[in-house]
Amino acid sequence: MGKVKAGFHAFFKSIGGFFKDFGEAVVKGDLFVKLSLLWVGAGYARRKQFIKAILVTIIQVAVIAYTFGFAPEYVSKFATLGTVQQESVFNLQTMKNEFNDYDHSFLILLISVISFVIWFAWLLFYIRNTTAVYELQKRAKEGLHINTFIEDCKELLNQKFHITLLFLPVLGVIIFTIIPLLILILVAFTNYDQQHMPPSSLFTWTGLTNFINLFGGGGITVTFGYAFVRILAWTLVWAFFSTATTYIGGILLSLLINNKKTKAPKIWRLLFVITIAVPQFVSLLLVRNFFADGGIVNTFCANIGLTGWLRDIGLISTSYIPFLTAPIWAHIMIIFINIWVGVPYQMLIATGVLMNIPAEQLESARIDGANPRQIFWHITMPYMLFVTGPSLVTDFVKNINNFNVIYLLTANFFVTANQAMANSQAKETDLLVTWLFTLTQDYYNYKMASAIGIVVFVICSLFTLVAFNQMIKGDREEMFQ
Amino acid sequence: MRKFKKIAAVAVAAAMTLSLAACGSKTGTPSTTEKQDVTLTMWGAEEDQKMLQGMIDSFIAKYGDKANFNIQLGVESESTAKDVVLTDIEAAADVYAFASDQLPDLVNAGALLCIDDMDGALKSYAGKGVADVKAANASGSVDAASYNNKFYAFPMSADNGYFLYYDSKLVSAEDIKTWDSLLAAAGKAGKKVGMTFASGWYNASFFYGAGFTTGLNADGTTTIDFNGKSADGYTGVQVTKSMINIAANPAFMAIADGDISNQIAGGKLCAVVSGTWDATAAQAAFGDGYAATKLPTYTLEGKQVQQGSVAGFKLVGVNAYSKNAGWAALLAEWITNEENQKIRFTEREIGPSNIAAASSDAVAANIAISALAEQSAYGVVQLVGGKFWDPTATFGKSITDGKLKADDEAGIQKALDEMVTGVTSPVE
Numbered sequence: 001m002g003k004v005k006a007g008f009h010a011f012f013k014s015i016g017g018f019f020k021d022f023g024e025a026v027v028k029g030d031l032f033v034k035l036s037l038l039w040v041g042a043g044y045a046r047r048k049q050f051i052k053a054i055l056v057t058i059i060q061v062a063v064i065a066y067t068f069g070f071a072p073e074y075v076s077k078f079a080t081l082g083t084v085q086q087e088s089v090f091n092l093q094t095m096k097n098e099f100n101d102y103d104h105s106f107l108i109l110l111i112s113v114i115s116f117v118i119w120f121a122w123l124l125f126y127i128r129n130t131t132a133v134y135e136l137q138k139r140a141k142e143g144l145h146i147n148t149f150i151e152d153c154k155e156l157l158n159q160k161f162h163i164t165l166l167f168l169p170v171l172g173v174i175i176f177t178i179i180p181l182l183i184l185i186l187v188a189f190t191n192y193d194q195q196h197m198p199p200s201s202l203f204t205w206t207g208l209t210n211f212i213n214l215f216g217g218g219g220i221t222v223t224f225g226y227a228f229v230r231i232l233a234w235t236l237v238w239a240f241f242s243t244a245t246t247y248i249g250g251i252l253l254s255l256l257i258n259n260k261k262t263k264a265p266k267i268w269r270l271l272f273v274i275t276i277a278v279p280q281f282v283s284l285l286l287v288r289n290f291f292a293d294g295g296i297v298n299t300f301c302a303n304i305g306l307t308g309w310l311r312d313i314g315l316i317s318t319s320y321i322p323f324l325t326a327p328i329w330a331h332i333m334i335i336f337i338n339i340w341v342g343v344p345y346q347m348l349i350a351t352g353v354l355m356n357i358p359a360e361q362l363e364s365a366r367i368d369g370a371n372p373r374q375i376f377w378h379i380t381m382p383y384m385l386f387v388t389g390p391s392l393v394t395d396f397v398k399n400i401n402n403f404n405v406i407y408l409l410t411a412n413f414f415v416t417a418n419q420a421m422a423n424s425q426a427k428e429t430d431l432l433v434t435w436l437f438t439l440t441q442d443y444y445n446y447k448m449a450s451a452i453g454i455v456v457f458v459i460c461s462l463f464t465l466v467a468f469n470q471m472i473k474g475d476r477e478e479m480f481q
Numbered sequence: 482m483r484k485f486k487k488i489a490a491v492a493v494a495a496a497m498t499l500s501l502a503a504c505g506s507k508t509g510t511p512s513t514t515e516k517q518d519v520t521l522t523m524w525g526a527e528e529d530q531k532m533l534q535g536m537i538d539s540f541i542a543k544y545g546d547k548a549n550f551n552i553q554l555g556v557e558s559e560s561t562a563k564d565v566v567l568t569d570i571e572a573a574a575d576v577y578a579f580a581s582d583q584l585p586d587l588v589n590a591g592a593l594l595c596i597d598d599m600d601g602a603l604k605s606y607a608g609k610g611v612a613d614v615k616a617a618n619a620s621g622s623v624d625a626a627s628y629n630n631k632f633y634a635f636p637m638s639a640d641n642g643y644f645l646y647y648d649s650k651l652v653s654a655e656d657i658k659t660w661d662s663l664l665a666a667a668g669k670a671g672k673k674v675g676m677t678f679a680s681g682w683y684n685a686s687f688f689y690g691a692g693f694t695t696g697l698n699a700d701g702t703t704t705i706d707f708n709g710k711s712a713d714g715y716t717g718v719q720v721t722k723s724m725i726n727i728a729a730n731p732a733f734m735a736i737a738d739g740d741i742s743n744q745i746a747g748g749k750l751c752a753v754v755s756g757t758w759d760a761t762a763a764q765a766a767f768g769d770g771y772a773a774t775k776l777p778t779y780t781l782e783g784k785q786v787q788q789g790s791v792a793g794f795k796l797v798g799v800n801a802y803s804k805n806a807g808w809a810a811l812l813a814e815w816i817t818n819e820e821n822q823k824i825r826f827t828e829r830e831i832g833p834s835n836i837a838a839a840s841s842d843a844v845a846a847n848i849a850i851s852a853l854a855e856q857s858a859y860g861v862v863q864l865v866g867g868k869f870w871d872p873t874a875t876f877g878k879s880i881t882d883g884k885l886k887a888d889d890e891a892g893i894q895k896a897l898d899e900m901v902t903g904v905t906s907p908v909e
Contacts, residue, residue, distance in 0.1 A: 086591065088801070090598045092605065095517070095548075095807030097594070194867065195701060195908050199571060200591020200801070223903075293737060294744055317883040319731070326882070412739055415679040415878040419896060422875035423903030443867055444567060444590075 022127045025134035036133050040126065043133025047140060051149040056129060063122050066115075074111035081105040081190065082202045106198045109190075113182050117174065188450035197444060210451040224448070227424035227435075232455075234331065235431045238406075239399040242338045247392060249339055250346020251384060254354060255376075257347070269351070272344040280341065284408035287337055291323035292413075298323070325414055327428035334429065338405050353387050354380070393467040397460045401433045410434075432456050519548045519808045523816075524557035524565075524577040532828050533816065540815045547606065548808065559795050566592050571802045575809040576816075580641055581625035581794040582682075584633060585866055589701045589908075593633045594799040599810040606811055614814065622794045622834035624862045629699055634796035635817040636834035638825060640756070641793025643683065644856040645777065646745075646763040646849075647752035648672075650770035660727050660779040660788075663752060668732035672751035678728060678881045680738040681873025682791055682863070683754065687724050689789030689861045691715040691781055696864060701908040703866040708897035715781060717897045718890050721880065723781045725887040728880050735881035738874070757832060760849040773852035775859065792860030794834055865904075872903030 025033060032046035040060045041053035077083070082103025089098050139146055147155065156164045188210055190196075196203035216225020253272070257265045275283070290297050298320045301307045310316045316326075324330050357380065365375050385392075406429060416427035425443055426435050436452045439445040525533045537552050544550070555574055557565055562579035563586055570592045579587065587593045600611045611632055615623045622636035647657055656666035660674075667674045677683040685695065685707075692713030696704040707717045727733055736744050741755045745762045753763070754776065764771045776788040797817050803809045815821065822833040826843065832850040833839045845851055876896060879885050885893055 090602070090806060092601045092807070095519075095602060095805060097801075097803065097806040193908075194586070194589065197567070197590045289743075292740065292743075294734070294740065294747060294749075318881075322882075325737070413737065415737075415874045416871075417875055417879045417882050417884050419872060419875055419879075419899035419903060422871040423899070423906060425871050441564065 018127065021131045021134075025131045029130070029134045030137055033130065033133050033137055036130060040129050043129075043136060047133075047136045047146050049136075049146070049149065049152075052152065059125070063118065066118065071111065071115045074108045075115050077103060077108045078112040079205075081204045082108050085202060086200055102199065103202060104198045105190075105192070105196070105203045109183060109186060113179055113186065117179060117182075184450050184453055187446055188454055190447055192446040192450075193448070194444040203447075206447075210447050214448065214451050214455070223420045223424045226420050227426040228452075230421070230428070231426055231430050231432055231435055232459075234428065235400055238331075238335065238402075238431060239396050241335050242342065242399045242402065242405075243392065243396045245335060245339050246342035246346050247388075247395070249343040250348075251350045251354075251380075253343055254347045254350040255380070258351065258354060269347070272347055275341065275344045280404050280408060283341070284337070284405065287340075288324060288409050288413060291333060293318075293320045293322060293325055295323075297321075324409060327416075327418075330410065330414055330429050334406065334409055337409065338402075341405060349388060349391065350384065353384055356387075357383050389471045390468065393464060393471070396467075397464055400431070400456065400460055402431065403433050403437070406431050406434050407437065516546075517548045518551070519805045520551045520553075521576065521803075521805060521809055521812060522553045522555055522574040523812065524555045524562065524574040526558050526578070527556045529825075529829060530554060530556065532824065536816045536821050536824070537812075539821075540812055543815070544606065544808075544811065550808075552812070563587055566800075570800065573800055573802075575800050575803040575805065576797060576813045577800070578637060578795055578797045579634075581622075581796050582863060582865070584626065584628060584796065584798075585697050585701065585864060587798065588628045588633055591801055592798075594801045594803065594806055594810065596632045596634065596799070596810065599799075599807065602807040602810055603814060607814055609814075617819065617836060618834045619836055619839070619857075621792045621857065621860060621862055622796075625792070625794045625864070626796050628697070628864070634798035635813050636794055637797045637817045638795040638822070638831045639792070639834040639839070639857070640758075640832040640850070640853065641795060642790055642853050642856060642860055643686075643754050643756045644773055644775055644790070644849075644852040645752060645754055646759065646767070646771070646773050646852075648750075648767040648770035649772040650767075651751040657752065657774055657777055659785055660777045663777050664727070664730045664732045667751050668730070670751055673732050673734040673749050674752045675734040675736045675741065675744055675750045676754040677738050677741060678724070678735050678877035679874045680877060681865075681870050682793075683738075684724070684873065684877040684880075685861075685863065686776065686788050686790045687720050687779065688717070689791075690779070690786050690859065691720050691789075693717065693720070694861075695869070697866060701866050702906075703869050703904050705865075705869070705901055705904045708894065708901045713786075715786075718893045719782050721885065721893045721897065722887045722890075723779055724880050725885060727779065729883075729887070757830070757849045757853060760830070763849075771848065773848050775852065775856040787859050789859045789861055790856050791863040792857055793863070795831075866908055868906055868908065869904050872900045876900040 026037070029043075032042050035042035036044075039057070041057040044050070044053035044056065082105045084101065084103045086102035087100045090096075091098050136146060189205055189207060190203050191206045191209075192203040195201065213224050214228055216228070256262060257268050262268065289295055292298070298307070301321055302319075307316070307319070307321055310321060311318075316322065322329050323333050361379055362375060365379055370378070410427070410429045411434070414427055414429050416422050418428065421427055425438055425445075430438070432452055433456065436449045436456070439452070440449040523533065523537070533554055537554060541550050541552065557574070557577060559578045559580050562577050563583035566573040566577060566579075566587065567590050570590065573592070584593070596614075597611055603614070604610045614635060615632065618636040619639055622639055623632070626632060626634045626636055645657060647663075651670040651672060652663060652666040656662045663674055685693075688707050688711075692711035692715065693707050694704075694712075695706075698704060707720075710716050728735060734744070734750065736753075741753065742759055742762045744750060745753055745755070745759060745766045748766060750766070753759075755763070760773075763773070776790060778785040778787050780786075797813045799806060799809045799813050817835075819835045819838050822835040822838040823841070825831045826833055826838065826841075830847065830850070832847075832853060833844065838844070839854070844854075879896060885896055
């Protein structure tokens with residue numbers, strides 16, 4: 001935990017420094033530094049950095065134009081998310097509908113969030129700018145060289161190349177990740193759903209209502225809490241078993257294929273890799289049809305008498321085996337089918353890692369008289385776990401959100417027999433992520449989907465933090481040197 | 482919190498009244514001074530594209546002197562229209578076709594133009610008003626296109642219902658009259674009778690037959706009385722017991738929703754409940770014995786009760802945010818008028834909702850469509866909200882699973898109550 005604490009400490013210290021520098025610049029700066037609080041280009045102009053002065057002035061003008069010209073129409077309504085309902089009147093002369101000047105809640109939310117991000121970026125830029133011109137003042141006082149614009153550009157390609165390189169990725173992350181994420185988080189605190197869909201209706205803030213409903217606080221969605229707990233439990237069970245089975249299966253398979261006694265290992269490997277090559281859409285839908293209530297596997301089981309036997313011992317009550325249509329059966333089958341889909345990937349990873357086990361370790365173990373089983377448990381597995389540990393963590397998180405397998409095997413196919421689940425549009429085989437998909441796709445329940453999305457995010461990040469922290473603790477690397 | 486909800490409800494109601502009040506139109510005569518440029522987009526099923534292009538061409542031929550048309554045709558299946566339209570209403574097509582069960586959601590989201598407002602435009606250009614359109618189409622289709630007494634779409638076809646396909650070589654015309662005799666005959670022939678129970682679209686047919694009803698409130702919630710007593714004096718428990726008895730028969734096969742075509746082709750069936758979309762599959766499977774008729778009666782408290790059904794239609798609506806609402810409405814009217822419904826039947830064997838088009842000899846000669854027409858006498862327009870589907874599917878599933886037992890009346894009542902709670906819960 002010490003590392004984490006140190007990290008936090010350094011983080012806040014740098015923020016403090018950032019503001020301290022700004023304060024110092026404002027207090028000790030000359031007239032032009034103070035003037036640059038109003039016109040950001042002033043300091044640069046004073047030091048004859050005219051191009052830079054023009055560039056920052058353009059940014060300032062653009063931000064001012066955006067702030068006073070475009071943003072107010074939306075941001076001013078952020079508190080209510082709009083109040084004017086859409087209305088229209090048909091005009092027979094023009095054959096067109098004439099609309100009033102209606103509010104669009106989602107646009108208000110979107111533009112507001114973008115505005116906040118822009119203003120926050122502007123604030124950082126503004127503070128940084130002031131400290132930068134103060135630096136220039138100090139350099140001028142000490143008689144040091146002041147860069148020309150061309151020298152500044154060259155610096156960006158040399159000493160400050162990291163800034164040039166990171167500019168586009170950071171911009172991309174902000175536009176495609178941070179802004180949508182902020183909107184998703186905000187939607188969880190609104191009533192954006194089928195009854196409140198823009199542009200025809202408005203939605204508004206509702207505080208923590210959605211989370212209270214999700215955790216069983218009652219309200220209008222009586223069974224949401226009931227369904228949430230069960231789906232969460234299955235999600236974790238699924239993530240654990242799907243990760244563990246494919247991991248162990250992959251290692252065993254690659255050991256088997258790499259064994260000296262195995263003939264033509266390349267062909268075997270190829271056969272398994274073909275599973276990866278076929279798109280899951282195709283393979284999983286086919287498998288689903290194989291295991292359907294009236295599918296080929298059921299016909300076969302009925303013909304050899306397995307179905308009848310299972311009914312006699314009371315495991316099933318239907319005239320078929322409900323492989324993918326009854327909760328427990330479907331849970332087990334999905335994990336089994338996932339082994340078939342997931343093992344080849346792990347096999348490839350394991351093959352690579354196994355080839356790198358120091359041969360002398362295995363050799364000395366053999367000389368010391370260890371049997372293959374002991375070698376596996378005491379050398380192979382610890383080594384594997386050490387090397388693939390981080391990827392195991394990401395696999396677990398990936399499986400929490402493993403949409404493909406669950407959706408392709410059960411969507412429009414598995415019908416729950418549990419009325420309380422059905423009343424929340426959930427089913428026993430749903431993961432949180434597929435439930436979220438149904439809620440948004442079929443029921444337009446964006447507010448609940450957002451709330452669930454936040455919960456999934458918290459679970460995944462907590463698990464990742466804890467797991468990684470445990471894994472990198474100590475100097476375990478030395479064990480394998 | 483509750484108080485806040487009340488206020489919100491009042492506000493929503495007030496807003497609704499305002500928008501309803503605004504749902505009127507300015508009167509006046511269309512100007513003929515200059516030709517407008519009118520750009521429209523239309524969505525239709527992939528297999529109908531060529532036919533729809535022909536209809537667009539004839540529309541332009543008819544109205545080309547009134548405006549300069551530029552009409553784009555896009556592919557969007559009627560069954561998934563709602564999902565795509567509601568993703569971004571303002572970006573959706575001006576004119577689109579959809580299955581009638583999607584109407585409530587589309588109206589609630591404000592995605593459909595109120596056709597009543599287009600009366601003036603229709604009268605001025607097409608020479609017929611909304612009343613004429615309503616009179617020309619079957620009353621069921623007009624009901625399916627109406628919500629809160631307002632008319633929202635043009636009926637296009639009356640083919641979205643189900644009836645009984647059977648193999649006349651294996652079951653006789655006498656056997657198909659009741660579920661009991663049908664199942665007995667199937668058992669004797671070593672075949673099965675298939676029906677989907679795990680879907681509220683299919684399993685409600687037993688309840689509708691016994692006089693139960695479903696409906697839709699103005700706020701989008703669904704009403705359902707399956708857990709009580711029907712107008713005909715039956716209780717929901719009694720109907721469920723009849724359903725359990727059918728499902729428990731070894732000659733009965735419960736088919737998963739969407740799996741019917743596969744099962745027909747599988748060859749285990751001698752009769753199946755399905756709709757016109759499976760006509761080709763049934764014809765291939767039953768060969769010379771291919772026949773279709775209305776649904777059988779079923780035994781309810783010792784009496785024979787005709788099984789009901791859902792009368793479904795395909796409708797063509799106009800986007801409420803269309804830039805050229807008037808012309809979009811005229812295009813929608815055009816592709817659903819009598820001549821074009823006839824074309825639809827001859828080219829694609831789609832059953833017409835237009836009364837005149839449906840009364841032709843060619844329609845009567847079509848086995849599947851005439852069986853559908855026969856069943857439509859017992860058909861019910863199923864206007865329900867989105868919350869209807871999952872709970873009713875689960876209810877049907879617990880019957881075929883054997884989870885509900887015919888002798889456990891309390892258990893059945895509990896399942897019915899839970900289903901009703903889910904179906905009637907508030908929309909969010």
